[in-house]
Amino acid sequence: MAPTRWPPPPLLLLLLFQFAAATATPEDASGPPPSPTPWPERFHAVLFTNLTNYSVASTGPPLRITDLYYDWPRRRNLNLVRHQLSADPLYDVEWNNGTSFYFDSSTCRVERFPVGVLPPWWLSGGGAEYMGRGVTGGIECHVWGKAGFIVYYEEASTGRPVRWNFIDVTGIEQFVMSFEPGVALENDAQWQAPARCFPDDDDDDEKEEQGKGNDHVASSSEEAVWDGLEAGIRLLRNLAGAAATS
């Protein structure tokens, strides 16, 4: 049998589960499984992102540094995405009404999603399956899986998020490099979606619905970049929907 390069998602989950179970401590086995820590209402995190199933054909540059400003009171999620060796960062502004703007110095793309910003309890509110303890980046963690979409690591001693992996074709893995609860973006002028995101006031809605075929996307290489990002964002939004209804 030819070895597969990457196990299919259920196998991956099973392997992770078995690994976690094998390394779980006896005290964990006796008590009830721990619950994930809710996210703080506001935080700033710096994430290292690796699209581990990167392929030139399907995705943009696989390595990114993302500044994430999560702001639940304002129902806003900001991602400043820097691709490796690119001088032109990508702004991703997500609003709770389901509208997301993605723009850099020359392009803009507007997407509509059926659900809004993830609530702080998207994982702690139910539906997370405890997978045991695990060590990632040398940090002792509790590990949960949710709905076959995500594997989530939080630091066992503090509850801080450490890492999450999306179980999807891009294999997005995000590593939390810094985590600052309570920090909100101070000057958000540069996060205002630029005029090019609003070409015709009259038929905005219609254009927004068009998705991928949309001519707001400047080039096919740009489009490739969106594909990977979108996969992750869609998953997070699906999870938000699942959390809200479970």
Ligand SMILES: *[C@@H]1O[C@H](CO)[C@@H](O)[C@H](O)[C@H]1NC(C)=O
């Ligand atoms: C990104 O993921 C790929 C596939 O798992 C791995 O080979 C590569 O070393 C990773 N790169 C970094 C910088 O972590």
Ligand SMILES: *[C@@H]1O[C@H](CO)[C@@H](O)[C@H](O)[C@H]1NC(C)=O
């Ligand atoms: C959602 O909110 C943003 C920010 O206020 C706004 O720019 C956008 O047009 C809104 N979308 C809809 C569909 O109302």
Ligand SMILES: *[C@@H]1O[C@H](CO)[C@@H](O)[C@H](O)[C@H]1NC(C)=O
């Ligand atoms: C990796 O990506 C390729 C296409 O780019 C896809 O066919 C394959 O299913 C992906 N692997 C996984 C594990 O999702």
